[in-house]
Amino acid sequence: MIRTVERQPGARPVIEPVPTGDVAKRESAVRIEDLSAWYGATQAVGDVSLELPRGAVTAIIGPSGCGKSTLLRCLNRMHETTPGARVAGQVFLDSLDIYWTGVDAVEVRSMVGMVFQKPNPFPMMSIYDNVAAGPRLRGWKMDRKKMDELVERNLRRAALWDEVKDRMGRSGAALSGGQQQRLCIARALATDPAVLLMDEPASALDPIATYKIEELVRELSSEVTIVIVTHNMQQASRVSQRTAFMLAGDDGVGRLVEYGRTDDIFTNPREPRTEAYITGRFG
Amino acid sequence: MSTAVSTGVMARVPERHAVSARRRARERTMQVLLSAAAFGAATLLVIILGYVIVRGAPALNVAFFTERPLPFGVEGGGVGPAVIGTVILSVLAGVLAIPIGIASAIFVTEFRSGRLAPAVRFAAELIAGLPSIVVGVFVWAFLVRGIIGTYAAVAGAIALAIIMVPIVARTVEEVLRLVPQSLREAGLALGAPHWRVVLSIVVPTARTGIATAVVLAVARAAGETAPLLLTALGNLFFSTDLLKPISALPIQIYQYAASPYDDWHTKAWGSSLVLVGVIALLSLTLRLAIRRGAR
Numbered sequence: 405m406i407r408t409v410e411r412q413p414g415a416r417p418v419i420e421p422v423p424t425g426d427v428a429k430r431e432s433a434v435r436i437e438d439l440s441a442w443y444g445a446t447q448a449v450g451d452v453s454l455e456l457p458r459g460a461v462t463a464i465i466g467p468s469g470c471g472k473s474t475l476l477r478c479l480n481r482m483h484e485t486t487p488g489a490r491v492a493g494q495v496f497l498d499s500l501d502i503y504w505t506g507v508d509a510v511e512v513r514s515m516v517g518m519v520f521q522k523p524n525p526f527p528m529m530s531i532y533d534n535v536a537a538g539p540r541l542r543g544w545k546m547d548r549k550k551m552d553e554l555v556e557r558n559l560r561r562a563a564l565w566d567e568v569k570d571r572m573g574r575s576g577a578a579l580s581g582g583q584q585q586r587l588c589i590a591r592a593l594a595t596d597p598a599v600l601l602m603d604e605p606a607s608a609l610d611p612i613a614t615y616k617i618e619e620l621v622r623e624l625s626s627e628v629t630i631v632i633v634t635h636n637m638q639q640a641s642r643v644s645q646r647t648a649f650m651l652a653g654d655d656g657v658g659r660l661v662e663y664g665r666t667d668d669i670f671t672n673p674r675e676p677r678t679e680a681y682i683t684g685r686f687g
Numbered sequence: 688m689s690t691a692v693s694t695g696v697m698a699r700v701p702e703r704h705a706v707s708a709r710r711r712a713r714e715r716t717m718q719v720l721l722s723a724a725a726f727g728a729a730t731l732l733v734i735i736l737g738y739v740i741v742r743g744a745p746a747l748n749v750a751f752f753t754e755r756p757l758p759f760g761v762e763g764g765g766v767g768p769a770v771i772g773t774v775i776l777s778v779l780a781g782v783l784a785i786p787i788g789i790a791s792a793i794f795v796t797e798f799r800s801g802r803l804a805p806a807v808r809f810a811a812e813l814i815a816g817l818p819s820i821v822v823g824v825f826v827w828a829f830l831v832r833g834i835i836g837t838y839a840a841v842a843g844a845i846a847l848a849i850i851m852v853p854i855v856a857r858t859v860e861e862v863l864r865l866v867p868q869s870l871r872e873a874g875l876a877l878g879a880p881h882w883r884v885v886l887s888i889v890v891p892t893a894r895t896g897i898a899t900a901v902v903l904a905v906a907r908a909a910g911e912t913a914p915l916l917l918t919a920l921g922n923l924f925f926s927t928d929l930l931k932p933i934s935a936l937p938i939q940i941y942q943y944a945a946s947p948y949d950d951w952h953t954k955a956w957g958s959s960l961v962l963v964g965v966i967a968l969l970s971l972t973l974r975l976a977i978r979r980g981a982r
Contacts, residue, residue, distance in 0.1 A: 482876060487799075510880050511878075514877075516876075520872065520873065524872070527870075527892060537874075541874060541877055541883050541888075542879060588873070
């Protein structure tokens, strides 16, 4: 098990392995092996292998078109919802190979939450119903009281409760962009996913809303494994403990260049291409 | 250097001025043309409606709605059977056509991976292009002459339904395409099966557009005449029997208008006004029902 520990007030949290007797829990939350992804005949991701630690935030950074969003969408089998899309390789959630023939994509998605680049609350649903959407869409049987509790708990987890508790019946589309995104986070958390995927969750938001989302990511990382795609390097360094840097080659195929502790990637990268990117020489 | 630049800019000013004046003039011309077109379309509607009201209003009284048509020369009489017939035919045709139309639109837009979807869309387009009289002849041959053996309300409703299905399907298809892909993705990412996402997210999001599609189709069908002449036939008496001929306002208008009597011509205008009113009422009820049902 890995836990984030504050070294000193104000310092960025670092990963400290916590000794535990439970072997299964020490495993990575997500293990990616030789993953390649295509859109039709165009390969977007090539032979990526990664192990993402449990209960930590992993950032995937890289310039536009490096395949980082595609890689993320392979982790909950959303990639294949695009017509003509194809995946090769393996992805393990705990010990489950999600691309194994007997595994249903819907089952996989119910174990993984996802937050998208543009806030996408369901416009015809109230704030309450947006949070309750996941359990309802999956046909969970819950009485009204249980559902009320679930909605409140997850709005609190998304740091939105105090702002919306008096207008739960209002449309989710009436909120500000940042609030909408936190509503989407509450919606994704409502089904208790083990892993939360975030695809540039703050890129459509103003700096204050972005700050709140980052704050939230740090808080949530103690209870859920987070993978966040971003092209904002400061954001990656602020919120993550691990960073993966991807880059598209001359063939247009996105590959993993370097992966390691965020500290190391940003202060002491091994690869010259990583250094060039984080110092802003391209991308 | 800076002098050179500023002379350059100054030298271009008169020319730019001329360009922007021309652009403004073009902008104004376009605005005038477009508002003239919009005004023309609105005026046409007002003229038609106004004329129908002016010519039809004298025919209207309570008896016109409650009584059956009487032979020429007999005072009074009305289009009661036709009003009831139009409502019955439209509702029945709607009940038959709307679910099929919406379902096929959903199939074409949301489950398009199969090879069947383009075929379904092509078929809908073909049916939409069929002249309504051809639909009437078809239903006449199969149902009126064949299965039922007589002109019947249900045959009329089926003919109208055949005309409605492609209208509903094509319009709903357009509306469903307007639902942002990001909402479908949000639903799928929550672990919902595809069909759940479609029924619980895509369709409710598009509900007002779907309501419009349904209203358009019903309005179109309620005004159809040709297929009804060959299927529902018309009836001078009140009838709600689906297996017997039934009257309808377009049939009544046709019969009154084709007569040589002034009184019947006035009644034709009156029936036209009633038909417009019935369609407006049907549309309003449908809209309200769908809006309330979505809440």
